Amino acid sequence: MKLTTIKAYILKEFMELYRTRLIIMVYLMPSMIVLLFGYGIRMDVTHARILIIDNDQSKFSQMLTSKFEHTKYFNAKVLHVSEKEALRSIKQAKTDAVLIIPSSFEKRLLHGQKSEIGIFVDASFPTRATTIEGYIKGTVLDTASEVAQRGGLSAKGLITLNQRTLFNQAMRDEDAIVPGLIGLVLLVAPAILAALLIVKEKEEGTIFNFYASPLSKGEFLLAKLFPAFLLHSINIFILFLIAVYIFNVPFRGSFMLYWLSSELYILISLSIGMLISVITSRQIVAVVLTVIITIIPGFLYSGMLMPISSMVGESYIEAHLFPVMYYNHILYDTFLIGQGLGSKKIIMYLLILVGFAVVLFSAGTLLLKKEMK
Amino acid sequence: MKIFAMIVSKELLSFLRSIGLVLVVLYSFTADVYIAGSGIQIKPRNVVVGYVDATGGGVSQKILSKLHQPEFRPPVMFLSQKALSDAIFNKEVMVGLVFDDDFEKNYRSGKKAQINLLLDATAASQSLTTLIYLQNIIIDFQSMNFPLVLKSHKLFNQNADNHSFIALTELLSVITLLIVILTAIVFVKEKEDGTWDIMLLTPVNPKIIILAKSFSQVLIVMAGVVLSLGFVIFGAFDVPLNGSFWAFMLLTFFYSISSAGIGLFVAAVSKNVMQVAQLSIIIMMPLIFLSGAWTPVYAMHPVFQTLSLFSPLRYYIEGTESIFFRGTEFIDLWPYFSGVLILGTLLYLYGFRKIGKLF
Incomplete structure (x- = not known):
């Protein structure tokens, strides 16, 4: 080990990060992504614009419309327009759904005759359409069963769901998305930085300095990755503060576990970047390749859009091949659940992450060449 | 030019x-x-449901049989609430349904019958939609003899x-x-x-x-x-x-x-x-x-x-x-x-x- 050389190299790396303003990227990008996604992604639907065409004007139909008017889920408008005009307003993207109450709705209902309520939902935004449709059906059927109970139409008891949502009681989007975003960002950002650090030297030709220097491969990597590792370690804390204080995500687990597993995860991410820089020779290609390799699995297998338990077939297997799933399990545990090391699964996942780090890092070291091609 | x-x-x-x-x-x-x-894919698919049934079947099984593909996988039976909540904590199961022993009695005698629902809400939007599905299934179940039809159309993208x-x-x-x-x-x-x-x-x-x-x-x-x-x-x-x-x-x-x-x-x-x-x-x-x-x-x-x-x-x-x-x-x-x-x-x-x- 040539400690003074390594020290000089590390110093040079720090200086370079600072001078090329790459340091702004190191701190700006992760926080920006978390803030943007955190504010920009809203999966829950509130204030859906619903147009109600009430052709009946009876007590029942008014009861129904008032149900829609008094909830935060809908912005209801009761209008007397033709179906065609309602449809046009959907086409102009001014309305999300139309509810049509038929004439003599109350009369038929009281006589026990079938009556039909029409629902039209704009499905250009499919997920929202499903949610809106579910809300509408729920509201209508809820009102209906209330009426039925009062009118003695059904003889059997009323079944209610006594829901106890775990981990994210208010079902806030922030609680669900922000920890997953930390998992995504800590995978992408260090990988890009590590990929750039080596490819840049290749592109500019300064890599020959390393070829000619007495530094060994391991020492070179140490000098290259140590600054990146250190700088991104600070991001762990910044992201934590953003999550807890800006988005008010609860933190129920142990901070030590969060911190240690995140450091481990950064190491994995740096190794991925290193592997990419071994095979590419141009910066722009390295960046694009890193983004492709890390962002898509980082999203898909993060568990924030879709629980891993709901995956089937190949995607279930693929999810297990990427480190994201394991880290995010620990991450969500520290934020929302708080089992900590008491759970066997978490210890196992931690060990798997260690395995990932060791394998990827040694692969990168082995493949890096210290000579001309 | x-x-x-x-x-x-x-x-x-x-x-x-x-x-x-x-x-x-x-x-x-x-x-x-x-x-x-x-x-x-953001819509709930293949959601794993676990249940504990203390009623001995009947109405509870009828409700469970309404949970079907592609939204739900066949419900998995657990012997105790403890085992069920452990599985939810380890994220092996997303939804847990608990039927208490007086559930069926209450239902048959026209009283309020309660199903306890445990839901992992980590993926908030999915859990919300799943919850809506479950509620609709139960409302559907009891309004089968109720004279109301909801004709729903998703415009432009039917499925x-x-x-x-x-x-x-x-x-x-x-x-x-x-x-x-x-x-x-x-x-x-x-x-x-x-x-x-x-x-x-x-x-x-x-x-x-x-x-x-x-x-x-x-x-x-x-x-x-x-x-x-x-x-x-x-x-x-x-x-x-x-x-x-x-x-x-x-x-x-x-x-x-x-x-x-x-x-x-x-x-x-x-x-x-x-x-x-x-x-x-x-x-x-x-x-x-x-x-x-x-x-x-x-x-x-x-x-x-x-x-x-x-x-x-x-x-x-x-x-x-x-x-x-x-x-x-x-x-x-x-x-x-x-x-x-x-x-x-x-x-x-x-x-x-x-x-x-x-x-």
Whole structure:
């Protein structure tokens, strides 16, 4: 080990990060992504614009419309327009759904005759359409069963769901998305930085300095990755503060576990970047390749859009091949659940992450060449 | 005009010669769109349900039999509440239903019968939708002899098929990102290589050079769009096109020019390719995320709603959705066209002047 050389190299790396303003990227990008996604992604639907065409004007139909008017889920408008005009307003993207109450709705209902309520939902935004449709059906059927109970139409008891949502009681989007975003960002950002650090030297030709220097491969990597590792370690804390204080995500687990597993995860991410820089020779290609390799699995297998338990077939297997799933399990545990090391699964996942780090890092070291091609 | 055509063909040629760039563009327009479209599924599918049944069957089993594919997997039985909640904590089960022993008695005797529901709400939107499904199943179950029919129609996309939607959104993001980066790189490459000065020595009007160079990149992206539409959007996902194809192409063309303006600006302020990449990401990420690609604009924070009025992407996304899914008539598309055109002209003029100052 040539400690003074390594020290000089590390110093040079720090200086370079600072001078090329790459340091702004190191701190700006992760926080920006978390803030943007955190504010920009809203999966829950509130204030859906619903147009109600009430052709009946009876007590029942008014009861129904008032149900829609008094909830935060809908912005209801009761209008007397033709179906065609309602449809046009959907086409102009001014309305999300139309509810049509038929004439003599109350009369038929009281006589026990079938009556039909029409629902039209704009499905250009499919997920929202499903949610809106579910809300509408729920509201209508809820009102209906209330009426039925009062009118003695059904003889059997009323079944209610006594829901106890775990981990994210208010079902806030922030609680669900922000920890997953930390998992995504800590995978992408260090990988890009590590990929750039080596490819840049290749592109500019300064890599020959390393070829000619007495530094060994391991020492070179140490000098290259140590600054990146250190700088991104600070991001762990910044992201934590953003999550807890800006988005008010609860933190129920142990901070030590969060911190240690995140450091481990950064190491994995740096190794991925290193592997990419071994095979590419141009910066722009390295960046694009890193983004492709890390962002898509980082999203898909993060568990924030879709629980891993709901995956089937190949995607279930693929999810297990990427480190994201394991880290995010620990991450969500520290934020929302708080089992900590008491759970066997978490210890196992931690060990798997260690395995990932060791394998990827040694692969990168082995493949890096210290000579001309 | 001849010079214009010459520069355009020179740029196209040099694009085709850099194989790496061609591959990246091809990948983005085909595989990337395909992966995004086929991979991301937000609707609940195959939800694992666990249950504890202390009633001995009957009504509880009838309700459980209503949970079927593709939304739910066959419910798994647990012997105790403890085992069930452990499985939920380890994320092996997402929904737990507990039927207490007096559930059936209460139901039969006309009293309030309660099902206890444990729900892992980590993926909030999925759990919410799952909850809605469950509630509807139970309401459906008891209103079977109730004279009310809900006739529900999902317009424009009957099955609420998410793949086509996500693929289309991804294509729009790819167009945005590529046109900005490609335009910026064409100029910065010359700066880096020093051929910029040689360009200035030629007796060609610099305005024509700038116009021709940015136009060539718009052409590349338009070609990519056609490829992507043919192979991925219509080929693999069978996305419906309810409106006019040419309206979409025209909108894309205008939008590309406006984004090329952003590219010109990026090129004017950055010194090398690396800075182009960084700057484009910093500018494009907020644009893409706050323009309604993932969440409709009206559902966002009011501050972002106002900000997004200045984003050409917002009009482009809404316009494209209207053309593809809603099948809006050409006349009703005017807000989108005018938004893209006005912002596009302003952006392009600004970028044009900014990079023109380098002469």
